[in-house]
Amino acid sequence: MARVVIMGGGVSGHTAATFSKKWLGDEHEVVVVTPNSQWNWIPSNIWVGVGQMQKKDVVFPLAPVYEKAGIVYKQALAKAIHPNGKESSDKPFIVIESTKKDSLGQTEELEYDYLINATGPKLNFDATPGLGNGKGQMGTNTVSVCTAEHAIHANLELKQVFEKAKKAKENGTGEKQKILVGTGHGMCTCQGAAFEYIFNIEHEAKKAGVRDMLDIKWISNEAFLGDFGMGGLHMKVGGYAVSSKLFAESLYAERNVEWIIGAHTSKVEDGKIEYELLDGTKHEETFDFAMLIPPFSGVGFKAYDKDGSDITDVLFAPNGFMKVDAKYDAGAYENWKASDWPSTYQNPSFSNIFACGIAFAPPHLISKPMTSPNGTAINPTPPRTGMPAGIIGKAVAHSVCDMIKKGKDAHLHEASMAEMGAACVASAGKGILDGSAAAMTVYPVVPDFEKYPGTGRDTDYTFGEIGLAGHWIKHILHHMFIWKAKLKPGWTFIPE
């Protein structure tokens, strides 16, 4: 009997775990180590953050789902990997620390035959002074929608700002509330989430009758609006192939949202941020309410050899993400190729270790690297959204299952982001009859300028459109993915 251990039960890890169990059956053991007792459909946190959904709508308890599936569930944080075992045993293992109330902090050694790292990102608030609390958590100056709890808090703060705006309108003082949404550092990813949040706020403000009392501003590390960490995309519209820049700018102008781009948020204080622009100039911006996405890093694993020596740098890149079969020495932007991107997600040093979703170390950025004259890097890091995270999780599970069933030399399944598309629906306001969302597809996610000279992508399969239909799709996807994650009948037919 082989044991597959999956660290992280988010989008990618949950997909890997559930498919591993389905394909391996009861002959082998599948174990998930993840710290939260509840699974969260993260994209819908946006709607929790504007009070249009409650926490219970976006989470469900994991234990009954894993029990039904026959997956062993450890509510714990994985802390360290010992890929060569220890002096008394060759068996590889990880060290986990319980996050369950009744056994909080207790550690355990968990042996594995195959290890899948799907731990997603660490929300690195402390990378920007004042964004974090200095202890690894979000600070008190801004809000976040990255977790369901954060989103509940964001909504409470937002409602207070709406209340003040309403009072100012009633009193006729004309004092506007300033809302700032975007990225909290020059090396952030996940601009899409901030994009959704700012337009959902704008939509809710209109519904609440306070839109005219709000100044809503976007701040981001993108060199141009619509970059989204993917170097932007080109879509065919009205016979033209058009940059996403034009469409993004159009939406911001239509909804009266000003933008600051090419910005590294360097410091956050109560009601004020400092930022540096790509031209090296430094500025300040004040706010009454700010939601700034933190930069991401790996979750901070340690790895040890048999003799206890630290081999973290063998398994992990300096940013804490796990090394896989990517070309990490591609060098300057001019040398970057689509083939630099990993396809099997196997660790180059240990063939029984894989990483999927946000946990793998990308070879380099997708967007063009940019630095200010002061040497500050200001560019989005590569996004790994839900669809790629799910597809990669499934491909990795397939490889591991084949290695168990057919032998260690089994052919590995491939899922390169340079050969994979992504469908993404970005909400711009919730409402069955008055909502809207930007429905987008890109193919491939990582542009391939050798295959598609000019735009790097196949414009027959790269498109974007905003409207009510997009909102309907987003709403249906919410229910579909929660249905799938709960392993309800037909779950395997719902694509990642």
Place this chain on the structure above:
Amino acid sequence: MKKKEEENFALNEQFNLTMIPGSFARKMRTCKIWQFFRFIVINIKMLIVVSKSH
């Protein structure tokens, strides 16, 4: 003739240099019949990309 949907062009330089949808384009975005048709089209397009990616 006053066109409300064009007013934002004048708000600042950023807005002035981009495109802003007119009233017809805006109406179509929430027109139920048109959006139902777009719903089908977008779903088909997405399914094609999804099937090319698995």
